[in-house]
Amino acid sequence: MRLQLVDVVRQHGSHVVLDAISLRISPDTRLGVVGPNGSGKSTILRILAGLEEPGDGIVVRDPPTLTVGYLPQEHGFPVGESARLALAAVLLSRFDVLLLDEPTNDLDSDGLERLERFVAMSGSALVVVAHDRAFLDETVRRIAEIEPGRGRVRECRRLERIRSRARRRA
Numbered sequence: 001m002r003l004q005l006v007d008v009v010r011q012h013g014s015h016v017v018l019d020a021i022s023l024r025i026s027p028d029t030r031l032g033v034v035g036p037n038g039s040g041k042s043t044i045l046r047i048l049a050g051l052e053e054p055g056d057g058i059v060v061r062d063p064p065t066l067t068v069g070y071l072p073q074e075h076g077f078p079v080g081e082s083a084r085l086a087l088a089a090v091l092l093s094r095f096d097v098l099l100l101d102e103p104t105n106d107l108d109s110d111g112l113e114r115l116e117r118f119v120a121m122s123g124s125a126l127v128v129v130a131h132d133r134a135f136l137d138e139t140v141r142r143i144a145e146i147e148p149g150r151g152r153v154r155e156c157r158r159l160e161r162i163r164s165r166a167r168r169r170a
Contacts, residue, residue: 001027001066001096003048003125008057010043010151017043019151020057023144025097029125032136035146041129042073044144045099048127069095069124073102083107100128104135 003025010018017040025031025048033041046052047059049070083106098119104112112135119126119139130136136143144155 001125002060002062003066003068003097004060004062005044005047005054006058006060008047008054008059010040010047010052010055016151018047018054018146018153021151021153022057023048023153023155025125025127027096027125029097029127030119030139030141031127032140032143033127033129033146034131034136034143036148039146039148040151041146042101044146045070045072045101045127045129048097049099066097067095068097068099069093070099071101071103073105073129095124097125097127098122100126100130102130103128104130104132 005021005023007020007022008018009016009020021044023031023044033044035041043052047054049068050059050061051070103115107115116135116138119128126139128136128140142155142157144153146153
């Protein structure tokens with residue numbers, strides 16, 4: 001199983017959001033996507049989900065029957081309805097790849113704990129966009145960081161990111 005972006009470019013008007021990015025999602029992937037608001041994180045997930053086409057580059061789905069579950073950040077439920085219903089529906093279905101856009105929004109500590117446990121036990125590949133660094137530290141092995149204003153992605157293992165932060169603090 002493989003889901004891959006190869007030299008993907010995406011523009012909104014004349015503004016380049018993603019500039020020749022490449023990501024490979026394999027069965028054991030646990031990838032966090034981080035960056036400032038408006039940097040293209042959700043766009044990456046929508047392209048991986050097949051909801052948007054790249055302006056340039058290719059999306060590889062192997063096999064073509066690969067199943068992808070996508071939880072958008074904006075769930076569209078009426079005011080007062082719980083953001084957990086959409087999350088539960090995606091998590092309880094069986095997909096080869098789970099794409100979660102800010103899944104910790106609107107979760108209390110109990111919901112967050114349950115989500116962390118489910119993700120840890122899931123056999124699906126995972127790509128998650130989150131500002132919640134503690135959640136990412138518990139659930140992902142790699143981080144893809146979108147460089148602000150450049151649309152480029154720099155990828156590192158979570159351990160490298162932690163060591164880098166420790167060096168900066170010292």
